[in-house]
Amino acid sequence: MDQATKHSIPRYIVLIVLSMMMIFPLIWMLLSSLKTGEEIFAIPLKWLPDTPQWGNFPGALELAPFGLYIYNSTVTALVIVVFQVVLACMMAYALTQLQFKGKNVLFNSILMTYMLPVAATYVPSYVIVAKLGLLDTLAGIIISNIASVFCIFMIRQAFMQVPKEMVEAARADGANDVAILWKVMIPMSKSSIFTVALISFVQMYNNYLWPSLIVKSQENYLVTVGLNQFFTAQGTFSSQWPMIMAANVLAVLPLLLLFIVLQKWFIKGISDNGLKG
Amino acid sequence: MAKIRMVDLSKQYDNQDRKTIDRFNLNIEEQEFVVIVGPSGCGKSTMLRMLAGLESISDGELWMNDKVVNDIPPKDRDIALVFQNYALYPHLSVFDNIAFGLKIRKTPKDQIKKQVEKTADILGLTDYLKHKPKSLSGGQKQRVALGRAIVRNANIFLMDEPLSNLDAKLRTHMREEIMQLHRRLKATTIYVTHDQTEAMTMASKIVILKDGYIQQIGTPKEVYNQPKNIFVAGFIGAPTINFLPGKLSNEEIKLLDGTVVGGVQQPLFHEGDVIIGVRPENMSLTSEQKGIPMSVRFTEMMGADMFVHGEVQGEKWKIRVNPDEDICVGETIYIQLDANKLHVFDPHTEESLYPHKELV
């Protein structure tokens, strides 16, 4: 690419405009959380609050236990991801290192489930969770989510990149399968696994439909469920909007922080695993 | 007027302290085959890309066909470029690869067909026109790259290390093909490589480059027999030249121990320490009394020649001998230098003192 075209002004302008459009709702959410109800609904548009209403945050926490909701979401997502990764590593190991009849059939059927709308499983899954006595518990959410086709797929890709020679050398040294998985495959795929875990964590944290079906009592709400509940209950009152925005900010903050700190892992994961057929 | 004139061309990158190319001056005549050669990082590719218009020129003037072309975009310069990695479009067939430029320029379809088929014929690609690059060998891909360049009907061909990705045998064969092509098309060609063998066998004019500066410009024979400095002497020629510190006094070339090995035919205005250079083929085996001792470390049997590697006065040397000679590792052999083929260099400036000839 010719140097001259890289630094053209129009390109920067377009990028700036588009970036602003993308991030605007987030910024607006942040600013609104510090406004009063009238300021949010002011005509003409009021960008900044006259005085930052920091009280909106404790106000939101009073109306609903968002701290608890965020805690629930974070812990649930974390536990789920740990299970997902462990199980996916095991499955990926089998798919890449073990030889058995029907390997392709197994993989293809797993791949197929990825393409199908998960909601189609919700009715029976709901009954199963109920039968297990785990309705309205965080454990119920966790159990029903520990199988992640996404994780299996991505970790399998990562394992396929591990040079065969390393595995053969380990086998020659007398390592058994568990040792190979733990000492060779996983260390060599560390960064891919980390990225997969990150993406899955974000997806689990942001999950809404299924958790909303499973948990009914407030102390078990995930932040997504809590937010929507709060919104439908209070949303018609313009005076409550600042609190709603504050609640939003609280909900989104952990993720944004995660992203800012670990940005390159998100990006890296996609480029390392990219697409293979 | 020369076909291409490079006047004080310089290239400076923003993030570097020194210039990548510094005041490069070179004239290239019609139909010349000029090879720019030098070690990696010497700036030769940058030079070529400046000629092509893919890199901007920081300073100086570039003339092509009697016009200053500094700011003219690549497609409007009269050039064709062959890339080291071929740069073939992987999703297009050989035919479409070659035809790409013609299509862009809205050449009528039947003309495209004619030209592409003719070019394919010249390069022996006719059977492969429908193939995609994936299914071609390295040599075939290179020919497609050449075909794409040929079809542009340019008068100036630029080649950026086109053969370095090929295996040795194929390289020799393709060298010949490129030379034939050059003779046939009569195009002015500038060829960049790091391989001095390619330079020596193909060039009508060699330009040796190091760290962005021209070391010497000359015909293969000139740079081989009259290298301007130690770098050129050591870079050109395989196996490489042998060096030894010595002394010059009263027009006599002596080794450090005083042995006289030759003389100079003209007064040099330089006395004292020198570096002596002598090529492996300009030495011969001799008796213990008359020769300089060399301890043998290993021998290389090349078939028609044999090269003996060893040490002379602490320096690593090689000598070319008859392959029938019976020489063992650890032996000491005695060599005599051809007094008429000695090179003398100033040890501080590294410039050649003798023999030399001023060249443009």
Added chain:
Amino acid sequence: MSRLKTVGKLLFFIGIPMIPLAVFWFFPMFVSIWLSFTNWDYISPTFDYVGVENYTTTLTSADFYQALWNTALFAVMTIIPTIIIGLLLALLLRKGLKGETWFRAFLFSPWITPMVAMSIVWTWIYEPDVGLMNQVLGWFHLPQPDWLTDSDTAIWAIIIVTVWKNAGWAMLFYSDALSKIPNDLYEVSHLEGASGLQRIKTVVLPLVSPTTLFLAIVSAINAIQAYDQIQVMTQGGPSGSTRTLLYLYYQMAFEQFQMGQATALATIIVVFTMLLSLIMFYASKRWVHY
């Protein structure tokens, strides 16, 4: 002896992960299909088999066809802009640009956030009288529709939010694909006289076509499964204009408890998704280059 070992290994490495997969994916999938032939309403402990009655009822209901149309419209109008904008962003964000990391972070940030949270913010943006959208449109003297409360515009509001959220994701994949195009190819086409636009058409598009196919299929699956934004912003209305097949399923199963019909609908959705993916996959043979 070694056969036992092999079986043991398989049981461990495959068996264990398969348990949750089987229990919460495969098993429910089949049970769903089985349930679609009953008239279970979740509350009563008994139910009857009704053959294909659920399917015929669904396939003859106006609601179904409205939802089908909505889904198709929604899918097409989110897939295409997401891909185009994703590619555009990736092209703008070429290597070596000053501030590249910042731009990329801003452009990708929507994807990180929970759809629920952002839907709430967008609900304000779409507010007909004081929302940002209409105020900005007012500056340019453009029409200011009622967005979420107008059955003609509601689905477009949802589409915009969905594209907004997913374009950054598409951008990342395209950025990766673009970086894998050798620089030589750009230079050669530049040399041969191709303009920027021509280069995109003849070099970039063919070479990123596998990514395009991937993103098209993934976007389609995401569009069919879209729920959060609809739940928060319109609840399927007004007048069912934003009710997609999936949302209809949700309402049937968890608001009306007609499990038989709901699972029939779910099965239809599954078939629909499979067909769509297959069609895209086969159609792609012509324009995707590997």
